[in-house]
Amino acid sequence: MVKFTIKILVAFKNAVLNFGEYGIPKKSASLAYYTLFAIAPLLFFIFSIGSLFYGEEILEGQVFQKLNGFVGPEVATFLQNLLENITIGGKSNIATIISFGTLLIIASGVFSEIQDSINDIWSLEVKSSGGIMGIIKSRILSFSMILSLGFLMLVTLLLNSVLAVVEDGLNEVMSGMSIILITIINWAVLISIISLLFYLIFKLLPDAKFSNRVSIAGAVLTTLLFLLGKELIGIYLGKSDLDSVxxxxxxxxxxxxxxxxxxxxxxxxxxxxxxLASLGEEGLKSNDNAVFVEKKKKEISDEEVINKEA
Structure with missing residues (x-):
């Protein structure tokens, strides 16, 4: 456990040292630009999946209430308006199929962009696209991520409903203590759901193989940074008078x-x-359709550091 903790610290240090070298700011700008065009189709498919199990109005109300806490009321309202403006019904069958296919390609493209960026950060290069079958396989993988998002959204809503019932029951027995308990449970659920999402991204999208232990550690750390960053981003954007500019x-x-x-x-x-995967005993291995590309990093002496500390 001590050795793994040291590896976590070393991996964190390497990520900080090579932040610019990985091209993270540039990749983030590219993804943000792509998301601008893909956010509406992405919302459409996620809500289409969710509406199969939940009433559409109830689903929208609860989800956008949650989004309001993450991105603020202005952006949440903007996204809700985007979703309401997307319609593919009321057209001919051919037009509907074309519209549906176009939305699917645009929405799944976000995850293809994430996959390419993570592959580059991990020094992975895909041998070939695999032709049409390779493209289809990539899109299926991306669409599976959309399905995962829809599933996670449903799980979150279900858990919120259960917690609401539990809270009512606890209020009758424990009064004020129930607020603290429910708050702790809510945070635990939130961290678990977001961690699962990051776990799926790191495990499914990159063309690499590594241990589940590393995936979980990476997902949990990213979740904690995400929740902390959410608060800091909210403070920064709240103080930035963007409307006047x-x-x-x-x-x-x-x-x-x-x-x-x-x-x-x-x-x-x-x-x-x-x-972290590179420092582990199992290491980081490429899939059959990818190879590692040599890149100079500031990680040469990390194994010596770990062995020395251990």
Whole structure:
């Protein structure tokens, strides 16, 4: 356990030292720009999945209430309006299929962008795209991430409903203590759900193989940084008078800024996970369709540091 803790500290140090060398700011800007076009289709598919199990109005109300806590009321309202403006019904069958396919390609492209960026951070290069089948496989993987998001959203809503019932019961028995207990449970659920999302991203998207222990450690650290960053980003954006500078485009700038800073946290977490996997006994191995590309990093003496401390 002590040795693994030392590895975590060394991996964190490497991620900090090579933050710019990994090109994280540039990759984050690219993802933020792409997300600007993909956010509406992405929301459409996630809510389409969720509406199969929940009423549409109830689903929107609860989800955007949660989003309000993450991105602020202006951006949450903006996203809700985007979702309401997407319609693919009321057209011919061919037009509907084309519209649906276009939205799917755009939405899944976000995860393809994340996959390419993490592969680059991890010094991975895909041997070939695999032609049409390779593209289809990549899109299926990306769509599976969309399905995962929809599933996680449903789980979150279900847990919130259960917690509401539990809270009512505890209020009758424990009164004020129930507030503290429910708050702790809410935070535990939130951390677990977001950690699971990051775990899926780090485990499924990159063309590499590594231990589950590393995936979990990377996901948990990224989640904690994400939640901390959310508060700091909120404070920064709250003090930035973007509306007076950008006028009606202020909400768009808020969205881009939030995605940009959140993307930096995601890619930093990916860098940390890569470094931690490289220091492990199982190491970081490429999939059959990818190879490692040599890059000079400031990580040469890390094994010596770990062995010395151990």
């Amino acid at each position: 950008y006028g009606t485009g202020g909400t768009m700038v808020l969205l881009l800024s939030w995605v940009y800073y959140s993307s930096m946290i995601l890619f930093f977490g990916a860098a940390f996970t890569k470094n």
